[in-house]
Amino acid sequence: MLSNLLHTNTMWVMTSTMILGIAAGGIGCLAYWKKQNLMSDALSHAALPGVVVAFFIIQEKNLLLLVIGAAISALLGAFLIQWITNTSRITEDTAMGMILSVFYGGGVMLLAIANRSAGGNQSGLNSFIYGQAAAMVRSDVITMMVLASIVIFIIFIAFKEWKLFLFDASFAKGIGLSVRGMNVLYTTVLVTTIVIGIQAVGVILMAAMLIIPAVSARYWTHSFKMMIILSSVVGGISGAAGTWISSTGSGLPTGPFIVLVSATIFVLSLLFGKEKGIIIRFIQFKIQQRSSKEDYPLTAGKGGSQ
């Protein structure tokens, strides 16, 4: 196990999934407060056909080019969701469900064709479904790290702008922040994070990488800045630990282990979280109950006998 950890390639891959986790945790917080958790799921599924079509065109597995294909099809999905919602009476979540399944179905179909065609078996495209961090080569790792770092930079440089935009967009507009610009930036970083993550984590589980760290962080803090930081930390730890666990056996998919690690952190947060955790709430309730019994022994006694 330890020798595995010291293996340079594993170190590289772990570092890259950690940075990916940090970016996903941060942008996941933004998605959480934009109330768009399902949107990230729809976008990651919608990325799949783009990956395969890009592979058909370039005939080799170059992550950067596949990522561009993924981004185009995810953005097309986002556009169609908007279009369906605006022009018909179908609600947004129904539209997201439709786009998610249609694009994913189309992607799986194209993937089957790619795998049958000559040289397709070696394409490694299957790793885009469940995620296979170990399948990444050095250039993939570098692509991922650079793009994830840009995403992290954009999230952290504009803390105050994100906060205003997410809390009160109409006030933001009134004091001169371009809400349209923020929306474009938000969609760009969200899609970028999703598409660089799908090779390591897979389209099915990518959304979990965005959502679970954010909801875990919610149990620990009342500050937006702290929530983003904690969510990024949870994402980073899950990314690195999940990759390490999956590297201990050959051919284990990475995505499920990353999600398992972050789900464990979520359960711990749910129980022990400082602000909304179940245990702290129970203790506070008991303390209040006891002190009110001391203050009003009669009424409390009556209440208890009911």
Added chain:
Amino acid sequence: MAAAVISVDGLSASYQKNTVLHDVNFQVREGTITAIVGPNGAGKSTLIKTMLGLHPKLTGNVRFWDDAFKTAKKKIGYVPQRGSVDWDFPTDALDVVTMGLYGKIGWFRIPSKKHKEKAMQALKKMGMEAYAHRQISQLSGGQQQRVFLARALAQDAELYFMDEPLAGVDASTEKAIMAILKELKSRGKTVLVVHHDLQTVPEYFDHVLFLNKKVYAHGETEKVFTKDNIATTYGGDMQWVGKGDQYVIQSTSH
């Protein structure tokens, strides 16, 4: 006569198929405090949103100090209806008030100590300094309203739009808010307030705008705040119980 701060010309707006504002015209003079009154669904919130470019207008023109909204927006403060934001958002009262200063702080800069102090002063003015570091979901409705007002104060605008700032607040909060509005007026600022309690209109406001899809009457309170205007604006199904110069509205249709 003071210059027109706002002039609205032939403004109309709609949601999907139904027109909610139809050919609205009015002008507001500097240093006045105007109540916008009308029944639920009259289009009061829509009027404000359309004037501030938050809702698209179908036709017409809105000028502020003879400028378009884009040029004037730095001088305009907006207090939305309380329900328009998610109060569960992880932030505290002081932080929300500091948002009023973001335009002055500049984008991508971190608020300095001086800005925090300024925000604190605005909170103090609303009697909320003790709650500065309270998470906003843990404030009562009236306290949240005071935080919104404090944010507008911190913004230090020339013209304020407030959508029902007195909705659901107790008598002392109402007094505190009205005192602030009077002070703004005395400093030459212009305020427009969507208001629901007709009984307090003559006491609080020097101008009234009657709105129900279109403008029914607009002018100084003494002149236009009449039973007739109220009756036509609120529709024929209102029954009037006059008690001196107090107006009690009862709807007979429900």
